[in-house]
Structures are given as C-alpha cells and as structure tokens.
Amino acid sequence: GQNIDQPTEMTATEGAIVQINCTYQTSGFNGLFWYQQHAGEAPTFLSYNVLDGLEEKGRFSSFLSRSKGYSYLLLKELQMKDSASYLCAVRSADRGSTLGRLYFGRGTQLTVWP
C-alpha cells in the first residue's frame, strides 16, 4: 500500500523559519509534490522534486532523499499569509497507469503568529 506521513499541526512566528517533514512508502516513486491550501480555497502547487537534493524557489525550498523516503518543505521569513495547510503528495508509477496517480498526506496545518 501507499503511506504518506506528515505532522498534523505546526506553529511558528512571523520572520521565523519552519520545516515541514514528509515521509513516504510507495511503489514506483515518480516524483514528490508540495501544495499549499488556504482554508476554503484550492490547493496550489509549490514545488516538485524527483531527484535527491534541494530545490529552492524564493522563500520556499523543498528537499528530497529517495533512499530514506523523506522530504521536507522549508519556509523562510514567515509571513502571516503563510498560515495554511501544506500537502505532501507522491506520484507513483502504478503498473498499467499512464498518468502516475498522486497519493496525498493528510496535510500539515501551519499557523503563523505575529
């Protein structure tokens, strides 16, 4: 089966740095995605990792270690607007599927305090 695990909740203060971890056990790994979802809104794409290492995009970075089944999303210089749920999703390469379906974690609710 597929298992994606991430913390349920995290809190941090404005200007700080926070790291949201994600561990996974899936078959046929074919990429890991991070999405941000504000309450009542659509999930929006943040980052994609398929090779080991760090991908940086402005204040957000994402890291992947395929051998450890581990990723993290790093958010720097936190702002109030970063309060949201962060979803980790792994794309597997299911046999017979040409699309590679996504398996999502439950999401990490991040609250940023002033």
Next chain:
Amino acid sequence: ETGVTQTPRHLVMGMTNKKSLKCEQHLGHNAMYWYKQSAKKPLELMFVYNFKEQTENNSVPSRFSPECPNSSHLFLHLHTLQPEDSALYLCASSQPSSVGKNEQYFGPGTRLTVT
C-alpha cells in the same frame, strides 16, 4: 476565465435528491480528476479521465457517476447520497503524463452537505 472553475461552490442536498457538480478547465490539459477531501483525511482520488476516457475508478460507490464530454469539462452526477458523503469535492487537471513535473491544477471545490 482562467484556470479550473467549479460550480456550484456550495451545495446542500437531501439523500433522495439528484444533483450534478461541474468542472471546467481553461488550461488546455487533457487529463481531469475528481477528488474527495474530508476533514482530517488525505485527499482521496475518485476518478481520472485521460483524453475523455475514464482510466481510473478508485472503488467509488455507484451513487457517484462521472461524465467527461470533452477534455475541458468534467461532471460528477450525484444521487441517493449518504450523510458521510458530505465533503469538499475538488476537480483538477494536468497534462496526461507521468514523466516530468506535470503538476495538477485544482479548482476551488464544491462544499457538499448531505442532509
């Protein structure tokens, strides 16, 4: 209109009603998806369409019936639902490839309440 749109945004229906959810994407994608998002649960994939053909049905009860008339439109027809079907229903689209980024773009969802 850009991105992925969904209507209605909110829906309250009785267990004997029949209703439909609509999704439309303006991104030129050829793959479309229905997901169910319940409180404290991961996003659950329901159906996948690739070039208007259904390629996945994730053991979804028959009271949910999808329809994809073309690559830009996706419907979810609902009938005789149960209270536990109350959830946020999200539509997404992407390019139909498992290679490369090809991230999924999500609509804002329909908040469904079954009474």
